[in-house]
Amino acid sequence: MPPSAVSQPEQFTIGRLAKAAEVNIDTVRFYERQGLLQIAPRSAGGYRLYGAADAQRMQFIRRAKTLGFSLEDIAELLQLTEDGHDRSRVKAIAQKRVADLEERIRELEKMRSVLAHHAGHCSGHGAVKGCPIIQALLSEQG
Amino acid sequence: MPPSAVSQPEQFTIGRLAKAAEVNIDTVRFYERQGLLQIAPRSAGGYRLYGAADAQRMQFIRRAKTLGFSLEDIAELLQLTEDGHDRSRVKAIAQKRVADLEERIRELEKMRSVLAHHAGHCSGHGAVKGCPIIQALLSEQG
DNA sequence: CTTGACCCTGAAGTGGACTCCAGGGTTTAG
DNA sequence: CTAAACCCTGGAGTCCACTTCAGGGTCAAG
Numbered sequence: 001m002p003p004s005a006v007s008q009p010e011q012f013t014i015g016r017l018a019k020a021a022e023v024n025i026d027t028v029r030f031y032e033r034q035g036l037l038q039i040a041p042r043s044a045g046g047y048r049l050y051g052a053a054d055a056q057r058m059q060f061i062r063r064a065k066t067l068g069f070s071l072e073d074i075a076e077l078l079q080l081t082e083d084g085h086d087r088s089r090v091k092a093i094a095q096k097r098v099a100d101l102e103e104r105i106r107e108l109e110k111m112r113s114v115l116a117h118h119a120g121h122c123s124g125h126g127a128v129k130g131c132p133i134i135q136a137l138l139s140e141q142g
Numbered sequence: 143m144p145p146s147a148v149s150q151p152e153q154f155t156i157g158r159l160a161k162a163a164e165v166n167i168d169t170v171r172f173y174e175r176q177g178l179l180q181i182a183p184r185s186a187g188g189y190r191l192y193g194a195a196d197a198q199r200m201q202f203i204r205r206a207k208t209l210g211f212s213l214e215d216i217a218e219l220l221q222l223t224e225d226g227h228d229r230s231r232v233k234a235i236a237q238k239r240v241a242d243l244e245e246r247i248r249e250l251e252k253m254r255s256v257l258a259h260h261a262g263h264c265s266g267h268g269a270v271k272g273c274p275i276i277q278a279l280l281s282e283q284g
Numbered sequence: 285c286t287t288g289a290c291c292c293t294g295a296a297g298t299g300g301a302c303t304c305c306a307g308g309g310t311t312t313a314g
Numbered sequence: 315c316t317a318a319a320c321c322c323t324g325g326a327g328t329c330c331a332c333t334t335c336a337g338g339g340t341c342a343a344g
Contacts, residue, residue, distance in 0.1 A: 015290065025291090026333060034331090045340045047291055060279045068253045071331070077279070080270050087266055087273045094261040094275050101254040105247055111210045112243040119236040124229055128222050131229045133236050137202045137219070157320065167321090168303055176301090187310045189321055213301070 010052060013043075017050045021058035028058070036061055036075050069097060151193050155185075159192045163200035170200070178203060178217050211239060 018025040031037045032048075037057060040048035057078065064074045073093055080090055121132040128134055160167040173179045174190075179199060182190035199220065206216045215235055222232055263274040270276055 013291070024333070027331085029292095030332060043291095043340090045291080047340075056280065059281075063279045063282055066253070067257050068250070077276070081276055081280075085270050087264060087268050087270055090270055090273050090275050091261060091264045091266040094257055094264070098254055098258050098261060101250050101257070105250045105254065108210070108243050108247045108250070111208070112240060112247065115209050115236055115243070116240050119233060119240060122229060122233045122236070124233040126229050128227050128229055128232055131232050133232050134219070134223055137205045138198065138223075139201075140205055155321070166303065169301085171322095172302060185310090185321095187321080189310075 011049045012051075014040075014048045014050065017054060017058060020055055021062060023058070023062070031058075031061065031071075034071060034075065036071060036078060067097070068101060069093075073097070153191045153193055156182075156190045156192065159196060159200060162197055163204055165200070165204070173200075173203065173213075176213060176217065178213060178220060209239070210243060211235075215239070 014025055014028050018028050021028075028037065032039060037054060040050055040054070043049055060078065060081075061074055064077060069077070077090065077093060079085075118133045118136045156167055156170050160170050163170075170179065174181060179196060182192055182196070185191055202220065202223075203216055206219060211219070219232065219235060221227075260275045260278045
């Protein structure tokens with residue numbers, strides 16, 4: 001095989017990894033402590049060294065976070081991608097998350113409709129005494 | 143006037159107030175520290191004494207919380223009900239809250255639709271390698 | 285050789301809204 | 315008179331996902 005084929009694995013320090021993933025440098029160290037990132041090998045001077053796989057892992061975490069997964073769930077998802085696990089657990093985690101999202105959305109929509117209703121009945125001027133919003137909070141009729 | 147007319151204002155201790163409002167007893171003390179409840183007068187033995195107005199105030203807080211107001215907002219709303227303020231500030235707080243709720247709902251709906259989409263493409267069996275959910279997290283094409 | 289950018293550690297702080305704890309005093313039922 | 319149930323205080327702990335801090339070591343440029 002050619003001498004320079006897969007030999008230089010493109011290493012970089014924590015600062016570059018953090019910048020690439022658009023997170024705080026301390027967040028990377030935090031993820032390591034939390035077990036989301038593998039413990040990085042060190043340079044002679046004690047600096048953490050990362051490679052492309054770590055950058056991809058950070059992207060995985062970032063995307064999972066935008067879907068609202070907790071770090072705990074993300075840790076499990078990452079774990080599942082490593083060993084030869086079955087897809088069922090991944091799907092279960094995702095479905096649980098969808099269900100949680102739906103419940104939370106329903107809660108927020110209830111809040112929104114009730115509050116918008118009260119706000120819609122408030123003229124926005126005059127004394128607070130008698131304001132429909134305050135009245136609703138003082139004594140809900142339901 | 144008759145001797146027993148408006149004389150006994152129906153006082154009770156913190157435990158009863160907490161039970162009536164369905165909150166932890168420590169929550170009542172916490173609200174006092176936070177300025178949500180007025181500092182209660184004390185009995186001879188040093189017990190806090192509450193009346194009907196405090197119970198109503200606790201209900202106000204409870205209802206505002208179910209609409210998702212922060213304790214800080216609730217403190218301001220309570221303040222506004224006391225002095226001779228104008229309704230405009232109340233309405234502004236409510237409208238801000240509605241806007242925040244709407245933004246949050248949109249965020250959660252985005253998460254839900256993306257995640258449900260991926261989950262819908264996952265068979266739920268077979269190796270994790272190739273699972274559409276994991277694939278999406280590993281490399282989003284958008 | 286010095287400056288500045290970068291990296292290291294363990295520990296503590298943040299925010300929001302509580303909740304719990306230890307070590308007491310008070311009140312009431314029996 | 316005693317035991318149970320209730321109340322008091324200041325302070326610490328909880329959850330989550332970081333962020334900040336103090337006090338250093340390392341590395342590349344000039």
